Amino acid sequence: MSTTSKTSILRVAHVYYKHKNVAKQQQFLADFGFIETERHGSKIYYRGYGSEPFLYCLEPGIEDEFGGAGLVVESLEDLEKARAIFPTASEVYDLVNVPGGGKCVTPQQKNRPVNSFQRFQKGPATVHKMGHFGMCVTDFQKAYDFYTKHFNFVASDVQYDEAGTDISAFMHIDLGEEFTDHHTFFIFQGPKSHVHHSSFEVHDFDTEVIGHDWLRAKGYRNCWGVGRHIMGSQIFDYWFIVEHYVDGDQVNCHTKTNRSAASPDGLHVWEMLNSLSGFVEYTKYNDNAFDTGLKSFMIY
Numbered sequence: 001m002s003t004t005s006k007t008s009i010l011r012v013a014h015v016y017y018k019h020k021n022v023a024k025q026q027q028f029l030a031d032f033g034f035i036e037t038e039r040h041g042s043k044i045y046y047r048g049y050g051s052e053p054f055l056y057c058l059e060p061g062i063e064d065e066f067g068g069a070g071l072v073v074e075s076l077e078d079l080e081k082a083r084a085i086f087p088t089a090s091e092v093y094d095l096v097n098v099p100g101g102g103k104c105v106t107p108q109q110k111n112r113p114v115n116s117f118q119r120f121q122k123g124p125a126t127v128h129k130m131g132h133f134g135m136c137v138t139d140f141q142k143a144y145d146f147y148t149k150h151f152n153f154v155a156s157d158v159q160y161d162e163a164g165t166d167i168s169a170f171m172h173i174d175l176g177e178e179f180t181d182h183h184t185f186f187i188f189q190g191p192k193s194h195v196h197h198s199s200f201e202v203h204d205f206d207t208e209v210i211g212h213d214w215l216r217a218k219g220y221r222n223c224w225g226v227g228r229h230i231m232g233s234q235i236f237d238y239w240f241i242v243e244h245y246v247d248g249d250q251v252n253c254h255t256k257t258n259r260s261a262a263s264p265d266g267l268h269v270w271e272m273l274n275s276l277s278g279f280v281e282y283t284k285y286n287d288n289a290f291d292t293g294l295k296s297f298m299i300y
Helices: 022-032 076-085 140-150 205-217 276-282
Strands: 009-019 035-040 043-047 056-060 065-073 127-137 153-160 166-173 185-189 194-202 224-229 235-239 242-246 258-261 268-271
Touching: 009 022, 022 035, 022 043, 022 056, 065 076, 127 140, 140 153, 140 166, 140 185, 194 205, 205 224, 205 235, 205 242, 224 242
Parallel strands: 009 056, 127 185, 153 258, 194 242
Antiparallel strands: 009 065, 035 043, 043 056, 127 194, 153 166, 166 185, 224 235, 224 268, 235 242
């Protein structure tokens, strides 16, 4: 046991990295000499041929970045010493779903400089990318079979009615090992065919809510949001035919299709404004029995 005031470190154990292109990095790590050992959620753990449970943790990120290093200390007392060094450090906690297990303390990952202020600017929520769009279809099974037969769409979530009949599907683009959005496209059963909405990702939660206030100040009518979806987990903000969102789930070829009963409780886990009826009233319909909703295919 350590008898000094310093925290006694035994060794550096592992590192954490985020990568935009997970599939590409997986191939590189295999070629570099790492061995995949476990997967938990979006995290992939790699070991060497030695005794350390893992050496490298790979997870998806918006940008390629270093997430930190893990150091092994001599004793629980040393762990408490390490915790005392960082005013915002976590309590000592058990490592769950991590190779090797053990106990851990996590310092605050990113410290905002002291004697400085966060000053956000009012303005629009600048859009990052197109996220998804959705359609109401009059023959759900026919539409579902069409998309999954002809394209690499795979259902992340499917919902069924009281009779057990499938009536909605949230589908992602199957890119193999590479992580992609929980859904790029969704369909649901309804009386007439129409496009439901198109959704666009913004940078973060502050950006989304600042954009929400900006639109309201400009006199635009919000129809639903801000809230948190269940299917895909996005924080949403609907402005009738378009939506801002942030913080959605990521999936890949190892994600199993989830099935659940359709219900109003399946739409959101929390919300600040519930005026979904306005969204329904605004939506325009057409009489097409089956409209694919697809406009063009591109290659860059």
